[in-house]
């Protein structure tokens with residue numbers, strides 16, 4: 001691939017921007033007359049994307065934190081094309097198709113023993129919505145109704161009404177009545193003190209109080225790494241403590257692997273760092289590498305079988321028209337093949353080490369309060385959001401797209417990145433910092 005910046009794409013960038021300004025409503029973005037100031041992208045290859053002016057960027061946002069196999073991967077393109085030509089989709093509430101069974105079997109094989117039943121949806125938020133519904137209905141099915149959910153206050157599980165209700169992040173504040181009780185655990189220490197034995201003790205105690213005080217919860221619903229909540233590395237052992245707590249209280253343990261799953265943290269799933277078995281796992285993003293919308297939820301036979309008691313249909317009263325879309329299933333199967341062939345989980349662990357080592361010296365800068373990471377996700381936390389914004393803008397000017405969440409700058413490159421890509425990412429981010 002030619003990396004010549006400024007190569008003519010034959011597109012009128014200004015016209016594209018004008019159309020965008022007039023007709024597109026960008027989510028999570030300020031509404032203003034001058035429009036969105038991010039790049040207008042036209043293509044991607046490997047770990048780079050190209051904008052309408054012909055400029056290349058190293059994509060350290062992995063699209064929307066999705067990209068595992070990178071852009072224009074021939075195996076993924078071929079899988080999508082083949083399935084599109086054969087059968088785009090069929091309604092799974094009345095029938096089935098070949099790729100859905102194959103991908104469900106494959107996911108079951110990746111999970112710990114006992115987790116083998118999978119429901120497919122289209123987005124991480126839908127997986128959250130379904131997981132909460134299943135947890136509530138499970139207790140109703142058992143004739144012991146429970147509805148309280150325990151979560152992290154700084155967790156993020158999506159943007160539907162129910163998913164927003166699980167989060168205490170200010171941008172997720174509910175705009176209506178609370179549909180069911182949620183106990184939100186606030187981290188008792190700053191992120192840099194959290195990943196220590198003291199952090200583990202303090203967080204475990206906070207979750208113990210949240211779970212054991214009050215009515216028994218239906219579920220504890222957590223991420224293995226707080227993504228939108230500031231790219232926070234949680235202390236090793238926390239998920240084991242939560243597993244024990246759930247066993248004591250009967251609550252289901254739901255792991256949100258929408259971001260962590262499929263190699264992002266250097267393991268296939270984030271919960272593997274603690275060697276636990278959740279009761280329910282939600283997945284999206286890396287599962288289809290950002291090529292097509294896709295999400296899934298895997299649970300135990302016990303949870304599944306409890307739905308025979310549903311009085312109306314003897315099953316789950318939840319589903320979406322395009323859930324388990326055949327093309328998405330075919331792409332997910334190809335993603336899993338690529339991950340295996342290219343050893344992307346191992347690569348994530350090894351290159352993640354290089355990324356973190358490269359960024360750690362930034363800690364010497366007075367504007368930076370913490371540098372942390374796990375697998376191929378690294379967070380540089382600044383004291384001020386404006387400084388973080390300056391760092392992201394400076395890196396973009398040097399051809400590296402980083403992600404910002406408040407005062408935190410996150411580097412989340414596709415898992416197919418190589419050592420020279422990581423070196424470039426570290427160098428450009430360091431130069432952007434030096435320029436500030």
Ligand SMILES: Cc1ncc(COP(=O)(O)O)c(C=O)c1O
Pocket residue numbers: 122123124125126128156157158159223227228256257258259260284285
């Ligand atoms: C951990 C986690 N859960 C759920 C979601 C929601 O997924 P989606 O945006 O596909 O609805 C996200 C999205 O960033 C996420 O990071």
